[in-house]
Every structure is written in C-alpha cells, then in structure tokens.
Amino acid sequence: MTVTEGAPRLRHKVTVIGSGNWGTTVAKLVAENTAGHPDLFEEDVQMWVYEEKVTIAPDSKHYDPAVGDSPQNLTAVINKYHENVKYLPGIALPRNVVANPSLVDAVKDSSVLIFNLPHEFIGNICRQIKDHILPYARGISCIKGVTVSEDNIELICEYISETLGIYCGALSGANIASEIANEQWCETTIAYNTPAGDLHNSSSSSNGKTASNGDGLIEFTDSRGRVSKTKLTPMPATYPTLDHDELHKLFARPYFTVSMVSDVVGVSLGGALKNIVALACGFVEGHGWNMTAKTAVMRRGMLEMIAFAREFYPETIQEKTFWEESAGWGDMIVSCTSARNWRYSKMAVERGVTVEEIEKTELNGQKLQGISTTREVASFLKAKGVQDKYPLFMLVEGILDANVDVEDIPALIRK
Amino acid sequence: MTVTEGAPRLRHKVTVIGSGNWGTTVAKLVAENTAGHPDLFEEDVQMWVYEEKVTIAPDSKHYDPAVGDSPQNLTAVINKYHENVKYLPGIALPRNVVANPSLVDAVKDSSVLIFNLPHEFIGNICRQIKDHILPYARGISCIKGVTVSEDNIELICEYISETLGIYCGALSGANIASEIANEQWCETTIAYNTPAGDLHNSSSSSNGKTASNGDGLIEFTDSRGRVSKTKLTPMPATYPTLDHDELHKLFARPYFTVSMVSDVVGVSLGGALKNIVALACGFVEGHGWNMTAKTAVMRRGMLEMIAFAREFYPETIQEKTFWEESAGWGDMIVSCTSARNWRYSKMAVERGVTVEEIEKTELNGQKLQGISTTREVASFLKAKGVQDKYPLFMLVEGILDANVDVEDIPALIRK
Structure with a gap:
C-alpha cells in the first residue's frame, strides 16, 4: 500500500465508550492492536469511564501510603496503574488505554466508536455525544439486546446508527469478558456492512447499494433491506479504508479469533x-x-x-x-x-x-x-x-x- | 383406515438386535409403543441377547435363595424379572420385551429389525442372520460410526442394507441411554427414506425413484444419490405401510421426542x-x-x-x-x-x-x-x-x- 503523494495520511482514532469488565477487556485488546498497526490506527485508545471514587485497600499492590484510604478518581487510578481496579481487577492494561471521564472529550476526533455499556444507557449516551462526534465516524456495538416496543423491534446497532447518523456494525459471540481479559482463547463474530462510499481504494465486498451524491451524503441499506432514512457522510479518503480487513486487525488477537460477516441482523x-x-x-x-x-x-x-x-x-x-x-x-x-x-x-x-x-x-x-x-x-x-x-x-x-x-x-x- | 375385506391383516413384528444399555433402553421404549399400537405392531418385542451367565447378589431384590449364587442365563433372568440386571440394572422392562439367546430365532418373521450393538460386531451379525430374515424386512441402525477403508467410506446403515439386501435407516441424536431408560426427556432424529414400493396406501413422502418391476424387486437410491446395487423386495400390502408416521409411533415416547427426516447421510x-x-x-x-x-x-x-x-x-x-x-x-x-x-x-x-x-x-x-x-x-x-x-x-x-x-x-x- 502506498500513500498518495502529498496527501496527509490520517489514522483512525479509536474510542471505547464504556468501562465495565467487558468494555475494559475490549479496550485492552483493541489497544494491543492499535499499537501493532501504526499505519492504520493512532496508538492511544480513549476509554470513556463513568467517573466514580475508589479506595485502594492497604493490601493492594497499588496502595500508596501517601494517599492512604482517601477516595481517588477511578480514571486517575486507571491511568496511573494501568488497571481498572474496580471492574477488571488484576488485569494489566496496555499503557495506551487512556481513561477519560469526559464522554464528549473521549469521542472527539474519533473515527471508530466502540459501544460497550449496559443496554439501558445507550439512549442517554447517544444524546450526549450526538453533536460532538465526527460526522463520518463509524461504530461497532458490543451491546447484546434489541429495543422492542409493543409492535416494533430495533437492533441496537441500528438505533445507534439512526440516532447519531453514522453507520454502526455489531460484535457478538461466545465470549466471557473475564476469560478474554485473561487471554484465554475464544472466538467472536463482527457484522459490518461497509458503506459503499467508504471504499476509496479497497476491493472488498460491501453494502452493495451505491452512494448517491449531490449533498455529498451516501445512502445505505438498513437491516430490513430498505434504503435507510439515515444518510451517511462518507469517510474521507485521507483515512485508511475501514473495511473487514481493518476491523479484523483492530479486534483479532491470538487469543481472540474474529470472523467478519455482513449480517448485522x-x-x-x-x-x-x-x-x-x-x-x-x-x-x-x-x-x-x-x-x-x-x-x-x-x-x-x-x-x-x-x-x-x-x-x-x-x-x-x-x-x-x-x-x-x-x-x-x-x-x-x-x-x-x-x-x-x-x-x-x-x-x-x-x-x-x-x-x-x-x-x-x-x-x-x-x-x-x-x-x-x-x-x-x-x-x-x-x-x-x-x-x-x-x-x-x-x-x-x-x-x-x-x-x-x-x-x-x-x-x-x-x- | 379400513382393512381390505378378506385379506389377512398382518402386523409388524419388531426385533432389537443387541442388549447393552442402549439396546435394552431402545427395546424398552419400543415395547411400550408396540403395546400401545396393536393395529400396527405385534405386542411382543424380541431382544436378542448374547447369552452369558450372571449371578444374582444376595442383597438384590431378585435374589432367590433356592438358586443361591449359582450362575444363571442372562436371558432367563431378564424374562423372569423383566430387568437386564447386567447392562441396565434397576430399570423395569415392559413384560413384552422377550429376551432371546438365539439370533436366528429372534429375527425370524420380523419385519422391523433394530440394530443396536457395538460397531465392530455388525459384520458378523449380518452374516449370521442373512439367510434367516424376511426378504422384505426393514432396518433401523442405532449404531454410531462409519466404516472407512483407506479410500472408501460407508455408512453403517448402508453396510447393513447391502449385506442383507434390505432397506435400513438410521437413528441418532443427543441421547444418553441411562437417562432415557430413566425416562428423562430428550430428543432424537430418525432418518428413513421409505422405498417407494413399500407405500401401498400412504401419501407420505418417500424415496422418489419408482419401483422397477419384472423380477418383483424394487430399486432405491443410495446415500450418494445413485441407484443402489441392492434391489429390494417390496413390503407386502398385507402389512401396514411402514413410513415416517409408523416409525414415529414405534419410537416416540413422552420422554423421547423423535424427529423424522430422510437424510441418512x-x-x-x-x-x-x-x-x-x-x-x-x-x-x-x-x-x-x-x-x-x-x-x-x-x-x-x-x-x-x-x-x-x-x-x-x-x-x-x-x-x-x-x-x-x-x-x-x-x-x-x-x-x-x-x-x-x-x-x-x-x-x-x-x-x-x-x-x-x-x-x-x-x-x-x-x-x-x-x-x-x-x-x-x-x-x-x-x-x-x-x-x-x-x-x-x-x-x-x-x-x-x-x-x-x-x-x-x-x-x-x-x-
């Protein structure tokens, strides 16, 4: 792959929204991969953490007599000790996982947003970030569940897509966070139906419907095979293409085998x-x-x-x-x-x-x-x-x- | 269903070949069903037992002081106490399970042969019964395994079919004999591709290839979709049709759910x-x-x-x-x-x-x-x-x- 002469080559910035045991585990493995693929990704991975106070017990290796049992901010503890002592204790995080208590700051300039928090919080989170994300950001939802009202059903990734006006895929599989955090081998599946307008220089398969132009936005088909009401801002060509290969590089680890598909449903x-x-x-x-x-x-x-x-x-x-x-x-x-x-x-x-x-x-x-x-x-x-x-x-x-x-x-x- | 005037209406006689824990369990459930469907099946189910001597312990409820610890024939013990004390102890068998030490006598006049014994014995068993079974008998193999030689693979049910010149289907599923014997609920699958010539008065689906006549024998397609070398003697119309419905009645119990398919492969x-x-x-x-x-x-x-x-x-x-x-x-x-x-x-x-x-x-x-x-x-x-x-x-x-x-x-x- 050659970089177009003269064009500044951006890299994808990645943010994990959520820091429970599953969110922190995903931040860990993604950060291992951004460090390994500097051509595609910025090294630091932002992890939004709902700020809370934690107290380090005297028998912890992170106990600091100067601090004693005074409550400390969880984000500060994560960034100092590279461990989520509250939700994923005992697991060393890569130093390039950066805990951030500001949701708006954490998603700023990120082209890849990974949603990993309890189902019931997603509505509120989307409202808070809506006006602060890149218009061409892309999402991966690790949230299991669907949104059902009496006579309607909606996939979480489509809810995110429609609310934020971005394309969002889904990750799900036979996964138990604590095992993956301990690097015990398992597999997962990522469904991502790459919007056609995002494929500048890739020959991969994608969401077949072609981009419509005029307003510069692109159409894509939704989970029911219809043209989505949401139109997308295409990913600028100054970024590396974000398709199955690149997402595979972002998520797959020797202990975490990833299968890429296009079936979000x-x-x-x-x-x-x-x-x-x-x-x-x-x-x-x-x-x-x-x-x-x-x-x-x-x-x-x-x-x-x-x-x-x-x-x-x-x-x-x-x-x-x-x-x-x-x-x-x-x-x-x-x-x-x-x-x-x-x-x-x-x-x-x-x-x-x-x-x-x-x-x-x-x-x-x-x-x-x-x-x-x-x-x-x-x-x-x-x-x-x-x-x-x-x-x-x-x-x-x-x-x-x-x-x-x-x-x-x-x-x-x-x- | 009306019986043709004047025609003697035969019923299917059923034999289970094998009496290990799985064979005895299948004999039990099949015998419960033959008793419940006297229109289709003879009540008694023959179970061929490899004869051996057993000794009843003094603390057994079947201990007979008159016999003491003298060795007794396993078949005699099964038929007296209605329990296979050696291979399925503690499970009451229906009184219409008849243990028979003679393989040739056990299969005599049986139109339904259920094969349920270790894989490695099937060749010898087929040789022994070949000239003693009804030419239109039908088989169900409960034997898991295939016969592989260096460059050939053969399904057990097809091996039986070719060796005996009869059609044979297969039963397999998520089954553990001791649980079914204790009537703990589970499911199984039976594959049976009913030979067309067997369908006198049924509208069910079947092995599509039509019977060829002349010699009175019928052709059927084998597991590779070719016309089998084996030609079959059709089931006489004096018997009830033996198709998916009837096999379901023979094997399904409230604790044993049976799904019928035609895919023996x-x-x-x-x-x-x-x-x-x-x-x-x-x-x-x-x-x-x-x-x-x-x-x-x-x-x-x-x-x-x-x-x-x-x-x-x-x-x-x-x-x-x-x-x-x-x-x-x-x-x-x-x-x-x-x-x-x-x-x-x-x-x-x-x-x-x-x-x-x-x-x-x-x-x-x-x-x-x-x-x-x-x-x-x-x-x-x-x-x-x-x-x-x-x-x-x-x-x-x-x-x-x-x-x-x-x-x-x-x-x-x-x-």
Missing part, C-alpha cells in the same frame, strides 16, 4: 434472543433434567430464533450466521452452560423462588438481561398475533409469571 | 464424526481452557463435518440436518460436554497420559469409538489428499499420536 438477534433460551435452560437444569434435555431446549430455541429472523427480517435473513458463527450456535451454547441468565434461573428453580427474587438477593439489584428481553419479545409477538409459533419463548414468559410449570416444558415444546 | 455422519470433535473438546478442557474455547472447537468441528459431507456426498447432502436436528448440533453438544469420548480424553490430558492408556486403566479394555473413527477418517482424508481442509480432524490424530501439542490447537484451527 443475525449477529444482533443471536446476541439478544439467546438470553431467553438461556433462562429456559436454567429452568430445565434447575428442575433436575440433564444435558440431553437442555440441548433439546437449545435446539428448539435456535429454531425459534431463526423463525423470528425469518418472520421479521425476511429480506435480509442469512440463516447461516445462526448455524455457523460464534454469534449463533457458539453463543447459544456458552450462554446456556456458563453464563449469568442460565446460572441464576437455575438457582431460582433450585431454591423455589422467582428469578426476580434472585436478582435481589444474589445480584445486588443488577438486572438479568434475559428477563427484560423475554418480556419485550413476548409482548411484541402477542402484538403481532404470532405467539403460537414461538412456544419456547412464550413459556419462558409463562414461567417468569408463574403461569407455567417447569415440569411442563417438554410437553409444551414437543412436536 | 447427515444423521449417520453426525453420529460418527462428532466423536472426533468430542476428543478435541476433552483435550481442550483437560488443558484448562473453558467453555468458550470448547465451543469454538465444537463450531470448527461442525464446519468440518459439513465440509466432509459436502465433499463426499455432494449429490445428497442436506446441510440443515446438521444445523437443525438433534443428530447434528444436539448430539455435538452432548457428546462434547457429557459423554465418554470427551470425558476420557479430558482425563488423559489432566493426567498427562495417552487416551489409549486411559482405555486400559479406566475402561477395562473397552474402546473409545472416537479413537478408531479419528484414525480411520484421517487415513481416508490423507488417501484422498484433502487432509489440509480438515485441520481439526487432523490435529486430533496428531494429538493421539503425540505429534501435536494440545497447546497449539487455537493456532492450528484459527482462520
């Missing part, structure tokens, strides 16, 4: 709907059934996920994302055997209490994503009058509401 | 090749990796299974069997998390010994199916010169032969 729905199935698997296992029964539930869950995609995204569904990708079967398996929704729904049945009760006693008020997803999806299916096609999704709602017995699961989902 | 290959992947998962987990890494291995394994089917059965492959059926992803998950090949390959890595060493010390000389399948498949792929397309299958052979380090798995299968 499959990747997003997989990440959201599997949590309903994970709850069902916890119920089944808590009741005393074994792996064979749980596997039967996973299989039915996968069939309902695909039926859902086929019904509501008929123009764009790519079934093989569910079958083949880490964001499909991979994430389903991990979520139903090792992750939170499964663990706590199993515990609820074992203890004979509701899952909401477990949220209170075990999760300190934190919410299980699967519960709200189940209720929203069930309400959406009922509004559309198609609930009978989704017996597994509906019985999870029934169990949450104590209208269905766990004992009855096989009979309810049997052919 | 997918069901057979799924059951065989997943054992290679299960070994790989045991290696990975024994090495200390977690569920996310194991899931990545399962995903790669599934992709190689499908690539294998696509390469060697291009005319007949139905990928969705792998993606959607219990015999596909379902069996993969259970085999890689709960079954023998996984358990003992994990143990081998944890103890730093070979899997063959574990067979000696833990399995009392019993063989792990996955080891021979791995060696046969690897040798077959090398003979065909396509081993590079199957890095996961090949690395399992490499680990068995101590030519590959478990540590290197991610690097070897990474894109």
Whole structure:
C-alpha cells in the first residue's frame, strides 16, 4: 500500500465508550492492536469511564501510603496503574488505554466508536455525544439486546446508527469478558456492512447499494433491506479504508479469533434472543433434567430464533450466521452452560423462588438481561398475533409469571 | 383406515438386535409403543441377547435363595424379572420385551429389525442372520460410526442394507441411554427414506425413484444419490405401510421426542464424526481452557463435518440436518460436554497420559469409538489428499499420536 503523494495520511482514532469488565477487556485488546498497526490506527485508545471514587485497600499492590484510604478518581487510578481496579481487577492494561471521564472529550476526533455499556444507557449516551462526534465516524456495538416496543423491534446497532447518523456494525459471540481479559482463547463474530462510499481504494465486498451524491451524503441499506432514512457522510479518503480487513486487525488477537460477516441482523438477534433460551435452560437444569434435555431446549430455541429472523427480517435473513458463527450456535451454547441468565434461573428453580427474587438477593439489584428481553419479545409477538409459533419463548414468559410449570416444558415444546 | 375385506391383516413384528444399555433402553421404549399400537405392531418385542451367565447378589431384590449364587442365563433372568440386571440394572422392562439367546430365532418373521450393538460386531451379525430374515424386512441402525477403508467410506446403515439386501435407516441424536431408560426427556432424529414400493396406501413422502418391476424387486437410491446395487423386495400390502408416521409411533415416547427426516447421510455422519470433535473438546478442557474455547472447537468441528459431507456426498447432502436436528448440533453438544469420548480424553490430558492408556486403566479394555473413527477418517482424508481442509480432524490424530501439542490447537484451527 502506498500513500498518495502529498496527501496527509490520517489514522483512525479509536474510542471505547464504556468501562465495565467487558468494555475494559475490549479496550485492552483493541489497544494491543492499535499499537501493532501504526499505519492504520493512532496508538492511544480513549476509554470513556463513568467517573466514580475508589479506595485502594492497604493490601493492594497499588496502595500508596501517601494517599492512604482517601477516595481517588477511578480514571486517575486507571491511568496511573494501568488497571481498572474496580471492574477488571488484576488485569494489566496496555499503557495506551487512556481513561477519560469526559464522554464528549473521549469521542472527539474519533473515527471508530466502540459501544460497550449496559443496554439501558445507550439512549442517554447517544444524546450526549450526538453533536460532538465526527460526522463520518463509524461504530461497532458490543451491546447484546434489541429495543422492542409493543409492535416494533430495533437492533441496537441500528438505533445507534439512526440516532447519531453514522453507520454502526455489531460484535457478538461466545465470549466471557473475564476469560478474554485473561487471554484465554475464544472466538467472536463482527457484522459490518461497509458503506459503499467508504471504499476509496479497497476491493472488498460491501453494502452493495451505491452512494448517491449531490449533498455529498451516501445512502445505505438498513437491516430490513430498505434504503435507510439515515444518510451517511462518507469517510474521507485521507483515512485508511475501514473495511473487514481493518476491523479484523483492530479486534483479532491470538487469543481472540474474529470472523467478519455482513449480517448485522443475525449477529444482533443471536446476541439478544439467546438470553431467553438461556433462562429456559436454567429452568430445565434447575428442575433436575440433564444435558440431553437442555440441548433439546437449545435446539428448539435456535429454531425459534431463526423463525423470528425469518418472520421479521425476511429480506435480509442469512440463516447461516445462526448455524455457523460464534454469534449463533457458539453463543447459544456458552450462554446456556456458563453464563449469568442460565446460572441464576437455575438457582431460582433450585431454591423455589422467582428469578426476580434472585436478582435481589444474589445480584445486588443488577438486572438479568434475559428477563427484560423475554418480556419485550413476548409482548411484541402477542402484538403481532404470532405467539403460537414461538412456544419456547412464550413459556419462558409463562414461567417468569408463574403461569407455567417447569415440569411442563417438554410437553409444551414437543412436536 | 379400513382393512381390505378378506385379506389377512398382518402386523409388524419388531426385533432389537443387541442388549447393552442402549439396546435394552431402545427395546424398552419400543415395547411400550408396540403395546400401545396393536393395529400396527405385534405386542411382543424380541431382544436378542448374547447369552452369558450372571449371578444374582444376595442383597438384590431378585435374589432367590433356592438358586443361591449359582450362575444363571442372562436371558432367563431378564424374562423372569423383566430387568437386564447386567447392562441396565434397576430399570423395569415392559413384560413384552422377550429376551432371546438365539439370533436366528429372534429375527425370524420380523419385519422391523433394530440394530443396536457395538460397531465392530455388525459384520458378523449380518452374516449370521442373512439367510434367516424376511426378504422384505426393514432396518433401523442405532449404531454410531462409519466404516472407512483407506479410500472408501460407508455408512453403517448402508453396510447393513447391502449385506442383507434390505432397506435400513438410521437413528441418532443427543441421547444418553441411562437417562432415557430413566425416562428423562430428550430428543432424537430418525432418518428413513421409505422405498417407494413399500407405500401401498400412504401419501407420505418417500424415496422418489419408482419401483422397477419384472423380477418383483424394487430399486432405491443410495446415500450418494445413485441407484443402489441392492434391489429390494417390496413390503407386502398385507402389512401396514411402514413410513415416517409408523416409525414415529414405534419410537416416540413422552420422554423421547423423535424427529423424522430422510437424510441418512447427515444423521449417520453426525453420529460418527462428532466423536472426533468430542476428543478435541476433552483435550481442550483437560488443558484448562473453558467453555468458550470448547465451543469454538465444537463450531470448527461442525464446519468440518459439513465440509466432509459436502465433499463426499455432494449429490445428497442436506446441510440443515446438521444445523437443525438433534443428530447434528444436539448430539455435538452432548457428546462434547457429557459423554465418554470427551470425558476420557479430558482425563488423559489432566493426567498427562495417552487416551489409549486411559482405555486400559479406566475402561477395562473397552474402546473409545472416537479413537478408531479419528484414525480411520484421517487415513481416508490423507488417501484422498484433502487432509489440509480438515485441520481439526487432523490435529486430533496428531494429538493421539503425540505429534501435536494440545497447546497449539487455537493456532492450528484459527482462520
């Protein structure tokens, strides 16, 4: 690759919005990669941190007698010790992860925005950054979930896209943050449908619809295969092209294998709907059934996920994302055997209490994503009058509401 | 359904060939169904038992002081106490399971033969029964595995078909015999491509190629989509049609959900090749990796299974069997998390010994199916010169032969 003579060659500046255990983990791996690809990326990675006070315990290696147990700003501690002592303790961060308490400052001049924070905060975050981002910034959403109102469903990455007027892809897979932070090998899937106007000097595949000009903005097709209402500012040619190859370089690590696809629907729905199935698997296992029964539930869950995609995204569904990708079967398996929704729904049945009760006693008020997803999806299916096609999704709602017995699961989902 | 006036209406007689824990479990569930469908099946189910002597312990409920600890025939004990005290102790069998020590007598007059015994015995069994079965008998193979010679691969159900001159389908799924024996719910898949000449009065789908007459025999297409060398004697019209509905009635129980398909290739290959992947998962987990890494291995394994089917059965492959059926992803998950090949390959890595060493010390000389399948498949792929397309299958052979380090798995299968 040669740089055009005389043209100043910009590099992509990367910001991670969010600094929980998953956000900090992604900041870590992305920063390892920006350092390794100085032709493409600025080395420093901004990480927006919701500022809070932390106290370092005397037995910590970061304890400073001069400070004692005075509360310190979390961002200052992260930048001094290169460790997120609150949300990812014990993991050394690269020195080029820069914690920033100002959301607006963190996103300034960034051409790559990585969204990694709890689902419920995304609306507020988008409102705050809307007028402060580069018009041609591009996003990757690591947020699992969908936004469902009674008769509408929206992918998180599309919500971001429409709210900010930028293109946004999605990352999802069979991932557990603490394991990746410890560099234990796993895989993920990134869906990114590169806007045609962004491809100055690349021959890669992309969002097929050509840019329309005039106002200089480009059109792109949305997740339902229609021309999006949102028009995009093309990425200037002074930047390296941002396509599958470059995103792969930004996210893939020896311990983190990345598969690039263009199917944002499959990747997003997989990440959201599997949590309903994970709850069902916890119920089944808590009741005393074994792996064979749980596997039967996973299989039915996968069939309902695909039926859902086929019904509501008929123009764009790519079934093989569910079958083949880490964001499909991979994430389903991990979520139903090792992750939170499964663990706590199993515990609820074992203890004979509701899952909401477990949220209170075990999760300190934190919410299980699967519960709200189940209720929203069930309400959406009922509004559309198609609930009978989704017996597994509906019985999870029934169990949450104590209208269905766990004992009855096989009979309810049997052919 | 009306019986033709005057025509004697026969019913299907069912024989289970094999009486290990899986064979006895299948005999149990099939016998529950023959009793429930007297219009289709004779009530008694023959179960061929390799005769051996057993001694009933004094603390057993079946201990008879008059017999004491004198050795008794296993068949006599099964028929007296309705329990296979040796291979499925503690499980009450229906009284219409009839243990029979004579293979030839057990298959006599049976129109449905269920093969359920270790892979390595099938050749000898077929030779013994060849001249004693009904010419229009039909088979279902519950044997997982394939027969591979250096440059040929054959499905077990096709081996049975060709050797006996009868049509034979396959049953495979995410099944653990002891759980099904205890009536814990799970699912399975049966592949059966009903010969057209068998369909006297049914409108179901079937093996599309029409019967050729003249010699009264019927042709059918084999697993590679070619007209089979084997010609079949059609099922006489005096029997009830034996098609998907009837087989479903024979195998499905409230605790055993059956999905009927016509893809014998997918069901057979799924059951065989997943054992290679299960070994790989045991290696990975024994090495200390977690569920996310194991899931990545399962995903790669599934992709190689499908690539294998696509390469060697291009005319007949139905990928969705792998993606959607219990015999596909379902069996993969259970085999890689709960079954023998996984358990003992994990143990081998944890103890730093070979899997063959574990067979000696833990399995009392019993063989792990996955080891021979791995060696046969690897040798077959090398003979065909396509081993590079199957890095996961090949690395399992490499680990068995101590030519590959478990540590290197991610690097070897990474894109």
